[in-house]
Amino acid sequence: MAESMKGLKRTHRCTEISTANIGENVTLMGWVQKSRNKGGIIFVDLRDRSGIVQLIFENGSIDEKGFEKATKLRSEFVIAVTGVVEARSGAVNNNLKTGEIEVRANSLRILAEAETPPFPIEENSKTKEDLRLKYRFLDLRRPDIQRNLMMRSQVTTLTRQFMANEGFLEIETPMLTKSTPEGARDYLVPSRIHPGNFYALPQSPQLFKQLLMCSGYDRYIQIARCFRDEDLRADRQPEFTQIDMELSFVDVDDVIDVNERLLAYLFKQVLDVDVKLPIQRMTWQDAMDRFGSDKPDLRFGMELQNVSEVVRGCEFAVFKNALEAGGTVRGINAKGQGGMPRKKIDKLVEFAKDYGAKGLAYIAIHEDGTVKSSFAKFMTEDEMNRLVEAMDGQAGDLLLFAADKNKVVWDVLGALRLELARQMNLLDSSEYRFVWITEFPLLEWSDEENRFKAMHHPFTMPMEEDLQYIDSDPGRVRAKAYDIVLNGTEIGGGSVRIHQDDIQEKMFEVLGFTKEKAYEQFGFLLTAFKYGVPPHAGLAYGLDRLVMLMAKQESIRDVIAFPKVKDASCLMTEAPNLVDEKQLEELGIAIRSEE
């Protein structure tokens, strides 16, 4: 039977008391973490979101009825206890913030009893995630998840504070909005009042935030829920959260400046980590050439080397064909891995193939200076020597080469570099290494559609100095776009937007949009732009990923209170579910029968 808390008032959270409170009568409320009877004295670990404190129930300190109740306590019972803070009678527990004290109870109420939970409430749970997500309300009691969600709350609170001080206004944009055909798949919401018509849930507030700039709001921020109905890869969610911003009368440097200070503030306040400003910047071209990735992890080197010129003219068909087809040959040097067993190298070859490589050429330089290579027989000794030299190959090194179109070479070596870093333990988890990637290509060629597509979106501003190439060589035009990358993960990105009508028209022309098509898709934005649009730029962070990295978690599910699983369902609520036929009738829709 649950007792009421009538007349009681909690005085502290569990770990808000310390040796400074010794002798005080306090009232605590929380969950029983564990309870044990040791020689007629009952010891209880009481838990709340702040942590754990030890309670002692002993006949004499508490009346008989109270003691009797204490003997019945089991894990996850919710109790209210009044008692006196004392120095711990047993050994001090250094694992606990309250390890030097305990509370000698003089009164106890059982506010709620509890059945035995289906898994223990403990840090770093070994319980299968599916079971934990089904009982998410219990899983959320685990101290590590609680720390994650408290950190998330701290991150959003500090972000809003900082941005408000910088003159940003938080403005809510609609959730029930218009479906646009381009981009990822929309979640649709049938309209009851307009049968046959649908709202779409926003993939991002992009168009609305640009409108707000057009309306003179100058600086906008929103921590906004966004939706994408995509097949969920490893660590995606159908709904996710962006820290979304847009600024007027600015250029790239202004956006980068305020965001660097924001990041430094967050990391200092939340993690006590000093982010050295300014954050390093790297062009997209450099990032690809040096790291094979537009989100390079700079915590280690192992940079890509372009050895195309070194191997040009050699007879190794793989290199030769790649070069002749306009591709490149590039390599990485896995220092000290020259002795890697053949089996492990074969696994790397398989790994490379997963990333699109046809194969992987290697040179293993043993400690004794002998060399083992998958392709030496096709090369002259001189060619081999020059190649090893170009790669700075030393005794004990493993050199790995990919030869193909640039994109494939980058993908393969970029992924391989990371894989080797993992194997070689090069990733310092205590380091937070930021880098801005800038000067992205404005366009990327789509083989599928046989046209250029916008790499970011059609409103991204080209770099002024490249505008001259937009007709003659569109692929060469770089954009005023930027990503912020942390330890090899893109945590945010954005761009300066086009605000000049002539450039916007040219952009649509290059993308193969007729004026009609442009208006069909972006009508209200283009109309708005006719009435005086300021230069503006913006950026959006993936909050889930940012907090995941800050909390050193492996999955964004560990920093979301009620996440969904891979098939986009919620194991706890069992959403999505079937609904009444009457509801569908009202909406003017029907479920298609299987054909």
Next chain:
Amino acid sequence: MAESMKGLKRTHRCTEISTANIGENVTLMGWVQKSRNKGGIIFVDLRDRSGIVQLIFENGSIDEKGFEKATKLRSEFVIAVTGVVEARSGAVNNNLKTGEIEVRANSLRILAEAETPPFPIEENSKTKEDLRLKYRFLDLRRPDIQRNLMMRSQVTTLTRQFMANEGFLEIETPMLTKSTPEGARDYLVPSRIHPGNFYALPQSPQLFKQLLMCSGYDRYIQIARCFRDEDLRADRQPEFTQIDMELSFVDVDDVIDVNERLLAYLFKQVLDVDVKLPIQRMTWQDAMDRFGSDKPDLRFGMELQNVSEVVRGCEFAVFKNALEAGGTVRGINAKGQGGMPRKKIDKLVEFAKDYGAKGLAYIAIHEDGTVKSSFAKFMTEDEMNRLVEAMDGQAGDLLLFAADKNKVVWDVLGALRLELARQMNLLDSSEYRFVWITEFPLLEWSDEENRFKAMHHPFTMPMEEDLQYIDSDPGRVRAKAYDIVLNGTEIGGGSVRIHQDDIQEKMFEVLGFTKEKAYEQFGFLLTAFKYGVPPHAGLAYGLDRLVMLMAKQESIRDVIAFPKVKDASCLMTEAPNLVDEKQLEELGIAIRSEE
């Protein structure tokens, strides 16, 4: 042709300069509010979100090309201007914050030209709302709307700050969740991966916030988007925003305490208004008896008087029948309205009928003491005298009576009281009068379903002292529920929740829920409650309404950036709209053809 802002940096917003900056060279950017050529000197009002400053373009101060450009400026052009701050050469303009200065331009760039807007950008626009909403991006440039949205941003920023300091965690709950059959109509979202199944958009985070208490988060806040697919009455939106909170280990007073301090903080910071604490409390019964409303406007008196005992036994059939049917007779005294013309009184009678009255009885006491009454002929003189006395009727007063079931009498006189206050100008718009309404009935009888329904929701805690009546007289049981009312508008409400399984079971029994039905609807919450649930309570504010009142606006559409109209459509984006058949196929749904 739009010019680039390359190389320029804004130094101030328009009204951030003052006489303190005289002699300084500043760079401003914004929109041309108006432009006029006066004797070869061009005066431009430049506008940004901070306000307006006057620019001067004069040949000699600016080069010829610059002056030539200035002659072309028209309303809503976006420009960047560099110039020197000077004391105003003409008369000081006291209507402007910058009325003592002007900026003598030495350089001008036209960042964007503008077509003539379909309506002028000005305060208190007379333009039809439909046109303004179609061009919302222009409407949002109006200074009054900008002030509203800036205030809204300030309210949410301060709320989050205050709540964070009080130990509340902001935790995001899902938007794609489970449809529950009870309550208002859900917006549904078809699932592509699970064809035939649907998510629902949340009507409120109620169940999730209670789960978070169950999970030990102790204090939760979220400024949450909520959705209800209802027919939109006067001032509703399909999506709206709540300041939503929940607290563990608390009772009514704790919730009221933190919220009073929050409100006082907001009104002081945003409006410089002192809210006297503690805020007055009134029971639901008192509110109904004295003001005929559970959201009484206390800025004026004109309280209801129950005169049932005074008129009992009189021969006026309207009174007699009402009393015999178990109803009451109540009146209000409109002081000084005794001379109201008959026509106007008739209008009040019609007004009363709109609220369910069969009629309205009145006594007009003229200044000379003569009395005119709709029912005097059915009463003895003595009865009339006693009635006038009971109503404190003085010369010049108008007494109005309703006789019916309590609910009708309250509704009619409550509405009439407000209507008369409007006519008599009793509503002081500078006053902010708060009141807590407490001790709501737990249940209300539904004639339609022939059973009791929960007035709030089935998890609302009954008052301990009334639990004894729950079987014998359920209608008598009061709940630990509370609303916060400001100037006659409910701005928030909440309750203590049931955390005792025996009381919860009883509650379901009274509501006529079988155990199966309860689990079908609230399964995961009831399951969660088995594993140790703390006492908890919460409250939610309607943010839109709160800000509307703070900003002294008539409609929540004036404090929402992109509102929808009555048919739940957006005039700007034209959402909802038709979508591709292919999208529907993927979702496994079809549009029903008209039958």
